[in-house]
Amino acid sequence: MPRCALLSVILATASSAVWAADVFVRFRFIQPEGQQFRVVAGGHIHEPNWYLPSQSVEVAGKQWSQWLDLTKWPLHGRLNRSGGIAEWPSMKLSVQRVGKGERLSGCLLEVQLADRPDEQSVVITFQERSESDTIGFLLPHPLRQNKEQFETGSQMTARHLAWARQAVNARRAAAGLPELQLGEKDRRLKHFELITSLWGPYDPGLARRSVEALRLLGFNVIGGVGPEILGQADLRTYTATWHLHADPDESPAVWQKADGTRIAKELSKPPGSSAYHFLAHYVICDEIQTLDFRRVAPEKLNQWFRDYLRSKGETDGTLGQPIDKVVYPASAMYEKTLPRNADLSTRKVMYYAGKFGQWWSVKQLRQTTDLLRQSFGTAGATVRTETLPSDHCFFNAWGPPHTAMGYRGLDFFEIAAQEAVDIVSA
16 A cells, blocks of 8 residues: 555544544432433534434433443534634433333433443433423533533523623623612613524523523513513513415415414413413525516416516516516526526516516415414404515525625515515614
């Protein structure tokens, strides 16, 4: 074997060894008392598909479980993402009593992390308490080199809260103001909505501390929070629908079977017992863009497009072809380039196809807003709607020709003209 090839093999092997996540985990129950428990181990990472594998283990009360081998789990290092340095992968342990379906309302586990599956190789030992049936913690690796970066969910939440207090009060001190004393139901911002969310909080105790940190920073609309915490802190939240149906005739029936039924159920609950009682607004989709018409029945789509052409004053003569023969170019809207060298008639159809897609999509966005208002109105409630137009076109994420105010991005002025939603977010 040539020396350079041998060196490549050695380097590749060394590189994979550095990244090998030699992490082994075991645990035992301190509380609650019990004979036999089932634990589901899983967690999250910061790249697709975002989830760690799931593994179920049975363990006797107060006895150590078997070692869970995580060497084949897709554990990445710390990632430099657009929003900053992402955390290490995180692991969750969710427990229940064997043979009983009810969820635990509190648990205390002792956990050990090792780089080999034996007691002499344990690097980290900790206990974590939860008000639910789940605990969480980070998985830094290699363990011995990065053990100082290990945190449990409660340690991380405490760090966030301490930082929020320090950040807020440092600025107040610099301005000659006393430390902020925020009452249970006080809001720092009373006439401006500052929105964020908790993603999948698994422990209500940690959720309360996270909400406290966010309230100090001025956030007053927080998603992912249960109604009890919302009521205690006098906060608002939001929820979302992904209903944006291309066919206006089919849309109401599809809505009623899913979103409409769920809204009626939530609003019928006793006051304060559903997050729907604390809504600041209702989100209609996320990173919204022009509808994809490639799956719409061609006979319907073509008729909609022909009616649109006539509404814009086009005739067979001005368009250069019979309008009744025009076919909406749904697939062409996703090609890398439009037919720039085509004849004038074809290029006009392409122009109108782009404008039609934006107009029709906003029209259907308005229909979803109307359906939402109708569902809430039936229960004697009101609702504001919100959407977030996609910014991919502005940052060239789709590549040309789908840039700036191109036809795959929604027209902001069209959203305003049709009053399609109450709030446009950025």
